[in-house]
Amino acid sequence: MSWIQKLYETYEQCAGTVEPIGAKLWPVSHLVKQAHIEVVLDAKGNLKKGRIRKLDAAESETMIPATEDSASRSGAKVAPHPLCDEVSYCAPDSMPSEKFAAYIDLLTAWCNSEYAHPKAQAILSYIEKRSLRNDLAEAGIFPLTFTNRQGQKVKVADDKIFIRWRIEEIETPCSGTWQDSSLIAAWTGFDSACNAEDGICMVTGQSSRIAKKHARFVRYPGDGGKLISSNDSDGYTYRGRFTDGKEDYGKQACTVGFDVTQKSHNALRWLIDAQGYRHDYQAIVSWAVSGAPLPNPIKNTLDLFGIDSSDIEASPIPVGTGQNFALRLKKAIAGYSAKLDPNEDVIVMGLDSATPGRMAITFYRELKGSELLERIEKWHSNYAWHQNFGKERHFVGAPSPADIAEAAYGARIDVQLKKSTVERLLPCILDGAKIPFDLVRSTAARVKVVVASVMQPTAE
Structure with missing residues (x-):
């Protein structure tokens, strides 16, 4: 464990340093959902006319309170979120509704407790009028087509439309329920008191x-x-x-x-x-417990130096490149060393899954900060070579594990093969293990084919 x-x-360690906490590091008993519609109420729970609007993908992510059951709900299971939820919970098309009853019971229990919050009470007052569905219809919400981050237009079923709330109060400049830290604290306290x-x-x-x-x-x-x-x-x-x-x-x-x-x-x-590597279902992440910045062990030297390949200037290969590279590498590592305690606990963790509902830890290492920096420096030093980005742009550095996988098996490498190759190379970086010989042999074979095709004389 x-x-x-x-x-x-x-x-x-990091909760107090991330601002705002809800933006990335979720609070306890909360989760982020993609909202489709924003409804604006006043402090008494009255709908502000003309203030129901559709959200675009860029602004749709919303922090919402959640119960232990609602955070894991799936299928036909009835488990309401206490505040923001789907239309099927907030405004069902028929009564009586098991989902609506569960939703309003939970919200009522919260509003009647010592952890009651004015925004939650305003929402309850509006929900009790049972007018939300008609208000959505009058605003032209049905049917809804949502444009996702990829620019694709997706039709959303009426009952699956997700509602978030904004309560405009004169004395409170923070109107969004997902922005109000006092509301977040109120729900966390209520959820804890109930268990x-x-x-x-x-x-x-x-x-x-x-x-x-x-x-x-x-x-x-x-x-x-x-x-x-x-x-x-x-x-x-x-x-x-x-x-x-x-x-x-x-x-x-x-x-x-x-x-x-x-x-x-x-x-x-x-x-x-924030800093992980993801490919298909595979995720690999490294971090210091204190939150101090780390060099990513599965990135190439360009990333370590903070250089984009497109920024490499066109020039012939300079003399003394190896010495210049060594100096830049030591300088980069020294920059991390200045911010990372030598005895700081550092973890590298890999995750993957074979099926959608199960996930496993496929790689795990605990190191000290000095060990990680030493091994990353050794990797980038020992496995650096001249790399070409076009005919005139050159760079000396080590490739990433993903780059090595493509060098060994081609750019059209199978997803599973690429994931396993990246995972096999992690011990080479972090433990100093030798690169698997089959990767060396496969890479050499592909290089021979490329060289042979280049050297083959053309017919006059």
């Missing part, structure tokens, strides 16, 4: 609320893979080993605190988004 402990420590301490967290060793379900959406939006799956009391989970009941959530096997798993997964999600 060292990975989850390191991620938890990272969250605790009493009930076990020992095996990561911290303290008595705390135990997680029943663990997070998804780790590598990218819509990611359904989980590192820790939920127990299945109807399968083989408990047979022959444990006597836990269905509501015990595997307490005899392993228990993780709710805050710990939330913060750990939120930190991992944030790290992958």
Whole structure:
């Protein structure tokens, strides 16, 4: 469980330095959803006429409060988010509605508690009028076509349209529910109060609320893979080993605190988004627990130096390139060394999945800061060579693992082969292992073919 402990420590170290926290590093009991429609109310819960609008992809990401169940809901399961949700929960087309009843019960319980918030109360007041669907229809929302980030127009089913709220109050300049830190704190407090301490967290060793379900959406939006799956009391989970009941959530096997798993997964999600490498379902990320900047171990030397290949000036290969390269490399590493404590804990972690619902840790290393810098410097020094970017642009440096995979197997390399090759090269960078000979042989064979085609005389 060292990975989850390191991620938890990272969250605790970095939470106070990321502004605003909701933009990237998610708070506990919250998640980010893509909203399609924004509805504006006043402080008393009255709709502001003409203030229902469609959102574009650039502004659609919205931080919303969520319960443990709603964050993991799928299919026909009824599990409302407490504030922002789909039309099927906020404004069903027929009554009675199980989804609407669950949604309004949860929102009412929050608004009647000591953690009530004026924005939540305004939304409840409006929802109780049951006029949202008619208001959306009058605003011309149905049918809805949403333009995603790729510029593709996607038709959204009426019941799947996601609503977010903006409450305009004279004394409060922050009108968006996703922007209000006091609202975020109010929901976090209510959600925590509704779930009493009930076990020992095996990561911290303290008595705390135990997680029943663990997070998804780790590598990218819509990611359904989980590192820790939920127990299945109807399968083989408990047979022959444990006597836990269905509501015990595997307490005899392993228990993780709710805050710990939330913060750990939120930190991992944030790290992958900020500095991770992703290809298909594979994600590789490195980080320092303190949040100090690190050189990315799977990037090439151009990235280490902060140079774009298009910025390389056209010139003949200069004399003394090797010496110049060595000086630049030492300078780059020294820049990281100045900000990174030699004894700082550094982690490199790889994730991948074979199926949409399961995810595994495929690579994991814990190093000290000085070890990581030393090994990355050695990799870029030992495996640097002259690289050509066109006829006149040249650069000396080490390629990335992805570049090596393409050199060995071609630009049209199979996705799985490329992922496995990148993973096989990680120990070469971080542990000093030798490059697998089959990669050397395959690369040499492809070079021979290219050289032979260049050297072949042309017919006059």
